[in-house]
Amino acid sequence: MVIGAGALGLSTALHCALAGRSVVVVERLTAGSQASGRAAGLFKSVQADELRTRLARRSIEKAVSFADWAGVPLEVARPGSFLIARTDQHRDYLRRELAQSRRWGADVREADPAQVAGELGYYRAGGGEFTLWCPEDVYIEEPASLVLAYLDACRVHGAVVLENEPVAGITRMYGRATGVETAERSIAAPVVVDAAGGWVRQVGELAGAWVPLAPVRHQLLITAPAPEVDPADPITRVVDAAIYLRPARGGLMAGGFETDPLPVDPRARPASFSTDDVPLDLGVLRALTAQVAAEVPAVESAPVAEHRGGLFTMSPDGRFVVGPVLDLPGLWVASGCNGSGFSSSPAIGEALADWITSGDAPPGVEALSPGRFGPLPDDALVTRGLWQYAHYYDPVSGASEAAAPAGAPGQD
Numbered sequence: 001m002v003i004g005a006g007a008l009g010l011s012t013a014l015h016c017a018l019a020g021r022s023v024v025v026v027e028r029l030t031a032g033s034q035a036s037g038r039a040a041g042l043f044k045s046v047q048a049d050e051l052r053t054r055l056a057r058r059s060i061e062k063a064v065s066f067a068d069w070a071g072v073p074l075e076v077a078r079p080g081s082f083l084i085a086r087t088d089q090h091r092d093y094l095r096r097e098l099a100q101s102r103r104w105g106a107d108v109r110e111a112d113p114a115q116v117a118g119e120l121g122y123y124r125a126g127g128g129e130f131t132l133w134c135p136e137d138v139y140i141e142e143p144a145s146l147v148l149a150y151l152d153a154c155r156v157h158g159a160v161v162l163e164n165e166p167v168a169g170i171t172r173m174y175g176r177a178t179g180v181e182t183a184e185r186s187i188a189a190p191v192v193v194d195a196a197g198g199w200v201r202q203v204g205e206l207a208g209a210w211v212p213l214a215p216v217r218h219q220l221l222i223t224a225p226a227p228e229v230d231p232a233d234p235i236t237r238v239v240d241a242a243i244y245l246r247p248a249r250g251g252l253m254a255g256g257f258e259t260d261p262l263p264v265d266p267r268a269r270p271a272s273f274s275t276d277d278v279p280l281d282l283g284v285l286r287a288l289t290a291q292v293a294a295e296v297p298a299v300e301s302a303p304v305a306e307h308r309g310g311l312f313t314m315s316p317d318g319r320f321v322v323g324p325v326l327d328l329p330g331l332w333v334a335s336g337c338n339g340s341g342f343s344s345s346p347a348i349g350e351a352l353a354d355w356i357t358s359g360d361a362p363p364g365v366e367a368l369s370p371g372r373f374g375p376l377p378d379d380a381l382v383t384r385g386l387w388q389y390a391h392y393y394d395p396v397s398g399a400s401e402a403a404a405p406a407g408a409p410g411q412d
């Protein structure tokens, strides 16, 4: 059984159902109403290490072929993406990403200015950009459509999704997790997956388990329709500005990573706390978009039509937290999105279901186990999570492992 009907929980449930398991998902609110329903919908083939590159590319493959394996249609925009650097440090960073991503199998190429000018209507190059073209990259226009596709596919393949039913307890017997309790019922299960997103720690604590994650706010905006935005234009990530852009609803979507991010611990909030209560600050996004005002005038001039946000679950090393909880057999975790849980959900769900049903971790995936950090005090967990967030596209992380507290950041 799975706790939480976000992208990670639903994908895990769907893949377990496809493997012939009987599955129940229990969701506190409604499916996809938290982080997954707020995502930018971006999938990114260029990642900071080989495992994440493999998972990201597998996810793209599964998203574009969703109907073939899940039996339910899913619309995916396939415009590719540009990665742009405008400082020496970031140009070097992208050169390293180019070399390593190609080594790891991703289709990434250097783009010349004519290609950028010809294909990217909303970006006016200032000269001096170093640009990579990533033809594999895709996005899903409205994040709810992936959630709905997972929900439909779960129904088709026999997984039950219970909504508006918070899990209030995890039962244990003889040192194992044996099921969950809600106000309505007890559900016995040999496998319990904690996929509670920003609430993953407190759900783990229901079983006395420690999950090494720190939730951090992330925000984006969508402008009103703007004439210079062609809906078919590619995704753009300007790495020195730590910002991503894509066409959305006739306007532009822009989101980014501030250097002074906001940790949000739902455990310290009232029990009713939800994503709607995450404090939003348009000033943060405005400071980020100001860095590309000359190149992307629409993002500054067009009025803001939507401003939304939610929680990333950041891990100390920027990698997913996926696998069995060592000191409590039967309890598993599907989390540690580090900003790419939406896009990596197809492959993460597949890998975790494979691990649960076969008993063996798929190659490399045991490196994502929740137990890999050893004990860490809460303040270190938060500090390291914030560092990962603030260095999302930071050259330091690629240049020197020693410069980072641990590992390299994840990337959506």
Ligand SMILES: Cc1cc2nc3c(=O)[nH]c(=O)nc-3n(C[C@H](O)[C@H](O)[C@H](O)COP(=O)(O)OP(=O)(O)OC[C@H]3O[C@@H](n4cnc5c(N)ncnc54)[C@H](O)[C@@H]3O)c2cc1C
Pocket: 003, 004, 005, 006, 007, 008, 009, 010, 026, 027, 028, 029, 030, 031, 032, 033, 034, 035, 036, 037, 038, 039, 040, 041, 042, 043, 165, 166, 167, 168, 195, 196, 197, 198, 199, 203, 218, 219, 220, 255, 308, 309, 310, 311, 312, 313, 334, 335, 337, 338, 339, 340, 341, 342, 343, 344, 412
């Ligand atoms: C503004 C924004 C933009 C983003 N853009 C991207 C992007 O472009 N690409 C990308 O890959 N990722 C993106 N992300 C990150 C992505 O949204 C997350 O990685 C992903 O949604 C995490 O999925 P999840 O299933 O872990 O969490 P959630 O979607 O939050 O789901 C967890 C669920 O658990 C439920 N739950 C909690 N407690 C309980 C309980 N006690 N009982 C039952 N259920 C419970 C919650 O109600 C919730 O529905 C973005 C996030 C934000 C906020």
